[in-house]
Amino acid sequence: MFVVFRCRKCGRFLYADESAKTRKCVCGHKNELKRVKKVARVKNEAEASEVVRKLQGTGTEFISLDKLRKT
Numbered sequence: 001m002f003v004v005f006r007c008r009k010c011g012r013f014l015y016a017d018e019s020a021k022t023r024k025c026v027c028g029h030k031n032e033l034k035r036v037k038k039v040a041r042v043k044n045e046a047e048a049s050e051v052v053r054k055l056q057g058t059g060t061e062f063i064s065l066d067k068l069r070k071t
């Protein structure tokens with residue numbers, strides 16, 4: 001499983017393998033996965049990058065986080 005979350009420093013959306021402990025953002029901040037606020041959980045990297053792409057879109061389309069949060 002992959003998790004999508006926001007960088008705690010700059011707010012960018014990132015994704016990481018759920019089993020990873022940390023994920024370094026492009027801003028240089030090292031996010032501890034257990035401390036970040038996760039916005040979505042998906043089954044593979046392709047879906048994770050898709051979610052990130054949508055969330056970081058131009059903002060013309062509002063996506064409910066609840067919709068993204070599939071069980």
Ligand SMILES: [Zn+2]
Nearest residue numbers: 007010025027
């Ligand atoms: Zn960042």
